[in-house]
Each structure stands twice: as structure tokens, then as C-alpha cells.
Amino acid sequence: MRHHSGKANRTWLIILGILFLAAGALAALIASGTLARMASGSPGQSDQVLIGGPGFLAWEYASWCMLVAGLILGILGLWWLLAQVPRARAAGMFRLQGDPAHGATVCDPQVLAAAVAHETDQLPGVVGSSVRLRGTADEPDLAMKVTVNSDTDVQGVIARIQQEVVPHLASSLEVPLNTFGLEIDASSKAGAPGGGSAVSSRGTVVY
């Protein structure tokens, strides 16, 4: 299971949206002359539009301030860019205790994943499997990749995973799975005793 930086994206898009909206409104007011009418009077050709602007730019540390502001904006932009990289959701120990006053119960999700993988490997036609369990004990996310023999009834394997393997995990954790992803990879690896090239195909994803 991967998650994206949706919250940061929404926050920054809102900020940029407000800024651009304000800039757009300002531009529209200037272009229509409304801003000029709202002001005390229209400036003449020789009048200074930005009062005090050259004064600020003439300040001794103005260039340094602009440099620092640019660096901050650059770092924020880079952070936002890196936040777009999808990353796996971190999984800590699953905490299963009911009443913390009497003690904690913890279980490594890899322990549960190993049990799920072991049970999956016992299904007929399954060549191998890898299981990742993430999230929390109350909202577990299960991702499975199962490699089956190309001669196997894939629908039968999927049905047994959905009707046996997944319910066993849910009953062990005593909560329904938050998300469940299953990728089936077909391979002739185990079904070709005479050797030959193994042909594999992938792409069947069932959610």
C-alpha cells in the first residue's frame, strides 16, 4: 500500500489558489480602471506609482533578504516536489491490548504476514507468495502477490484466498481489513519439469 502527500498538496494548492485569485482580481481591477477610480486620483505620467519601492530596494540588506526569501521558496518547492514521490506506509508493531493498565500485547505485522504467506503457499497451484501487512491493528492494509502455476485455475486460487486466507487474518486480528490488494503472477516455473524457458505474465490485479 502506498500513499501520497494529499494533505500537503491540498494545502499548497489552496494557498497558491488564493494568491493567484488575488493577483487575478488585482489585474482585473487595474485593467478596468476601477482601481484608479477607487484611488484618490489618476496618477500622471510623471508620478511615481510605487511610493517607497526604490527606497526599499536601495536598502543595504535588500539583496540578502531577497536571496533568503528565494532560498526559502526554493526549499519549500523542493520539499513539495519530493513529497510527490509515493512511499510505502510505515508499519509499526501491531498493538492488540484491550486494557493497557493490565499490560500491552504487541505483534510484529511481519509475523502475521508470514502466517498468511505460509497459508497461501499451501493452496494448490500456488508457486510462491509475498505478503505485506501495514497500517494498524485496527485498520490493517494487506497487499499480496501470489505466483501461480500457469496450469492452475486462477479464479479458484483467488476465491480460496478471498474465502479462506483473508478471513483467517481478519478473524485473527478481530477486525475487517481496511484495504486488500491482490496481484496474481502466473508462471510456468514449477510446471515445467523438463526445463525450458519459464514464461510469466502479470497484470491481473484484483481489489
Place this chain on the structure above:
Amino acid sequence: MTALVPALGQIWDVEDRGETVLARRVLEKTASQVARDETFAGGTSGGFMGIGSRADLSARPDASVELAGNIASLKVTVGLPYPMPLRQATEQLRRRISERVTELTGVQVRQVDITVSWLKPPQPELRRRRKLQ
């Protein structure tokens, strides 16, 4: 408090009669034995200094005790069969250890921390030859 010892005709203080010390290891063994005998929990067996050990539901789970006076806090590392409702099973284990350790040793168990270190799925039936009746 004083006590009368008629055989010797002397009066001994309780403090002079000696003291009983319960080693921490006794509590640990008691807890792990209770976990093995009275619950579904198992431990590990075989290996050398923890290397190469294997999951074994008939082995005693590891237990460690922190003792403060007459109050103990236990940490138990167990393995359980799979599938099994883990919250219920560990709650039952916690309650059983607390009750039995207190009952057997007189030490009050304040809390039991449980770590599930492995789960043992059912083994597939081996395809062996069977003798016909």
C-alpha cells in the same frame, strides 16, 4: 510479635526465624509453565544460544519478571496457533498467568506484557502410506 517455642522453652522473634526469598527465576519459570500448560501459547526449542531454535507449541514461552517488593511485572514472549483471535487469546493468557502466578507464589502480578513472536499455521496432512485395517 513474638512466638513461643515450647520445646526449647524460649521466646523467639519472628525476624530471628529466618527469611524466605523467592528468586526471580522462580517467577519466570512459573509464568512460562502456566502459559504452556494452561493456554494455547508455545515457545521455542532447539538451537544453540537462541540460534537455530524453532517454533514449538509444546515448549515453554520465554518470560521475564521485574520485581518490586511483592509486586511483579511480567513480559512474556509467546507463539500461538494460527488462525486464532489474538486479542482474546492473549487476554486469556494474561488473566491466567496473573491468577496462577499470584496463587502459586503469593506475588501480586500488576501487569503482563505479551509479545506474539510467531504464529503456527496448521500443518498440511502428510501423504504417508496408511496401513489398511
